[in-house]
Amino acid sequence: MRVYVNDQAVELFPGMQVKHAVMRAGKMAKIAGGLKAFDAWGHELGLDGALVEGMKIYLRHDSKGIQ
Amino acid sequence: MRKTWVIILGILLLASLASWAEAAPVNLRILYVNDFHGFAGPIKQIGGQAPVGGVAYLAGAVDRARQQQPSVLLAAGDMIQGNAWANLFKGQSVIDVMNAMKFDAMVVGNHEFNFGPKVLQARIAQADFPILGANVEGLPAIKPYIVKTLNTIKIGIIGVITQDYVKTIPENAAGLKFTTPESALLKYLPELRRQADIIVVLSHCGYPVDRQLAEKVPGIDVIVGGHTHTKILHPEKVGHTIIVQAWEHAKALGILDLEVEGGKIVKFHGVLEQISPATALYNTQVQEILARYEGLADPPLRQAIGETRVDLDATRVRIAETNLGNFIADVMRRTAKADAAIINGGSIKGSIAKGQIEMQDVYTALPYDIYLIALKLTGAQLQEALEHGVSRLGKPSHRFPQVAGLTFTYKPAAPVGSRVQDVTVGGRPLDLRKVYVVATIDYLAAGDDGYTVFADTLKEASLLQNPLVYNDSGTWLRDRVIAAIKAQRVLDVKVDGRIKVVD
Numbered sequence: 001m002r003v004y005v006n007d008q009a010v011e012l013f014p015g016m017q018v019k020h021a022v023m024r025a026g027k028m029a030k031i032a033g034g035l036k037a038f039d040a041w042g043h044e045l046g047l048d049g050a051l052v053e054g055m056k057i058y059l060r061h062d063s064k065g066i067q
Numbered sequence: 068m069r070k071t072w073v074i075i076l077g078i079l080l081l082a083s084l085a086s087w088a089e090a091a092p093v094n095l096r097i098l099y100v101n102d103f104h105g106f107a108g109p110i111k112q113i114g115g116q117a118p119v120g121g122v123a124y125l126a127g128a129v130d131r132a133r134q135q136q137p138s139v140l141l142a143a144g145d146m147i148q149g150n151a152w153a154n155l156f157k158g159q160s161v162i163d164v165m166n167a168m169k170f171d172a173m174v175v176g177n178h179e180f181n182f183g184p185k186v187l188q189a190r191i192a193q194a195d196f197p198i199l200g201a202n203v204e205g206l207p208a209i210k211p212y213i214v215k216t217l218n219t220i221k222i223g224i225i226g227v228i229t230q231d232y233v234k235t236i237p238e239n240a241a242g243l244k245f246t247t248p249e250s251a252l253l254k255y256l257p258e259l260r261r262q263a264d265i266i267v268v269l270s271h272c273g274y275p276v277d278r279q280l281a282e283k284v285p286g287i288d289v290i291v292g293g294h295t296h297t298k299i300l301h302p303e304k305v306g307h308t309i310i311v312q313a314w315e316h317a318k319a320l321g322i323l324d325l326e327v328e329g330g331k332i333v334k335f336h337g338v339l340e341q342i343s344p345a346t347a348l349y350n351t352q353v354q355e356i357l358a359r360y361e362g363l364a365d366p367p368l369r370q371a372i373g374e375t376r377v378d379l380d381a382t383r384v385r386i387a388e389t390n391l392g393n394f395i396a397d398v399m400r401r402t403a404k405a406d407a408a409i410i411n412g413g414s415i416k417g418s419i420a421k422g423q424i425e426m427q428d429v430y431t432a433l434p435y436d437i438y439l440i441a442l443k444l445t446g447a448q449l450q451e452a453l454e455h456g457v458s459r460l461g462k463p464s465h466r467f468p469q470v471a472g473l474t475f476t477y478k479p480a481a482p483v484g485s486r487v488q489d490v491t492v493g494g495r496p497l498d499l500r501k502v503y504v505v506a507t508i509d510y511l512a513a514g515d516d517g518y519t520v521f522a523d524t525l526k527e528a529s530l531l532q533n534p535l536v537y538n539d540s541g542t543w544l545r546d547r548v549i550a551a552i553k554a555q556r557v558l559d560v561k562v563d564g565r566i567k568v569v570d
Contacts, residue, residue, distance in 0.1 A: 010522075011522060011525035011526060012513065012522065012525070013440060013509075013512060013513075013522075013525070013535055013538060014231065014535070014538060015538055015540035016509065016512075016513060016540075018296070019513075020509065020510075020512075020513035021513075023510065023513040023514055023515045024513045024514045024522055026514065028515070039274065039275075039295070039297060040275075041274075041303070043274065043297045043298055043299050043300070043312075044297075044298040044314070045295060045296055045297055045298070046102070046296030046297075046298070046314060046315035046316070047296075048102075048104070048149075048296055048315060048316075049102075049294075049295045049296030049297065049315065050177075050229070050273055050294045050295050050296070051295075052273045052274075052275045052276055052295065054275075055275055055295075
């Protein structure tokens with residue numbers, strides 16, 4: 001399965017999740033530093049969230065709270 | 068004659084009132100959650116923010132939302148497996164809570180299959196609400212759809228699940244067939260539309276797929292989604308379809324208010340309400356169920372599952388071979404039927420003292436929710452993985468390997484990348500060109516701790532042709548280790564010279 005983290009393509013095994021994509025991109029330290037994962041439409045993703053082929057993930061600070 | 072006219076006028080008046088009532092807007096509320104994964108208690112967030120979630124607080128929020136407006140409560144899958152609170156009871160605890168919360172329907176998620184088909188059937192029988200899956204064939208207890216009436220409006224609720232993940236553990240879905248979500252919707256929607264005023268698709272396919280379904284399948288009014296753990300703060304609209312999803316782990320309750328007029332949604336408004344002990348009141352009945360299961364969880368965690376004649380050492384797993392590292396790596400190799408196994412010392416956190424072993428000792432030793440993967444590696448790649456494992460010496464290092472099925476020596480004084488020598492696999496010298504099956508954990512297979520060699524096999528799929536041999540994302544490694552201790556009963560594990568330092 002191929003997904004993209006900050007536009008960097010990463011190959012992953014089936015069943016892997018958002019956290020695995022971030023690990024594969026070598027960016028887990030950014031999560032520990034407070035960045036969050038968002039999809040191509042700007043929605044935050046849980047790190048245990050499933051991946052979909054071709055999915056785009058972006059790491060950035062959360063500018064919006066809930067509600 | 069005059070009397071007849073009065074009767075006729077009366078009938079006309081009643082008919083016009085009835086048609087006015089039919090055309091008058093009706094308000095509906097859909098409450099929804101997804102990907103609960105058994106996270107019963109509040110959760111600390113990365114970054115040190117205040118805890119969020121807690122299913123008793125979620126239930127309290129549902130109670131308040133229902134008081135404001137009659138509602139249907141839906142779950143978009145992956146409810147019964149994940150956290151220990153769910154896993155220890157194979158999801159029974161979760162269904163008890165969902166029954167107490169009076170869920171109206173749930174779609175089966177891929178992780179609902181993790182405990183195998185018999186357990187899934189038991190959970191379906193336990194549930195007071197229907198469990199849906201229009202694209203699942205072979206399990207009659209899973210219904211394609213239901214029709215629910217709320218405020219005179221008939222809501223057709225149909226469930227669909229991703230095909231992808233169930234394929235990774237085929238034995239858990241033996242005898243079942245999964246058609247595409249799109250084909251199942253196209254098959255059932257015409258008959259459902261005849262019975263319902265509005266159509267809600269309960270989808271465990273992931274948000275990007277939900278958008279595609281909204282574009283491709285006509286006649287869907289609302290998609291309540293799950294699988295990707297997407298936090299959709301306000302409903303999205305794709306074509307004529309409203310799409311919502313409520314994050315994960317009971318951290319939010321989705322509230323979607325609809326105004327329906329003449330069988331069409333004319334207005335909608337939705338929010339995610341954050342669930343937090345700081346902001347919500349809890350539901351006492353659900354709190355009692357939590358307490359009951361926590362009480363039940365305690366005895367199994369303290370139950371003796373075996374005995375060890377020696378201390379099982381995790382204090383040195385980041386600098387040297389240890390007997391606990393050996394035991395865990397052996398379990399990995401045997402389970403995956405691999406030639407060799409590698410786990411990083413950083414994944415092993417606690418020693419187990421000589422004497423009785425309790426289940427909670429294994430939870431302490433392996434606190435992370437990590438699972439087993441086995442891959443085909445060439446001998447050269449296996450050597451590269453070992454070189455990486457000993458590339459940071461001189462102080463404890465997460466990447467230091469614990470291994471099974473192989474032995475090697477390393478020379479700390481040698482340059483990084485040429486420290487490993489004399490590797491054997493299965494008692495024979497490593498053949499750099501031969502293909503070996505190597506078990507590891509998902510984190511390393513994704514490149515964590517710098518172990519890029521595992522995921523790099525995907526780039527070289529043409530060389531090795533489908534490098535993946537074993538992949539069970541639904542069973543944590545600690546549960547494999549617990550099962551192995553139970554089977555073996557008495558452990559006498561030694562450091563047997565798998566990893567040696569040479570000058």
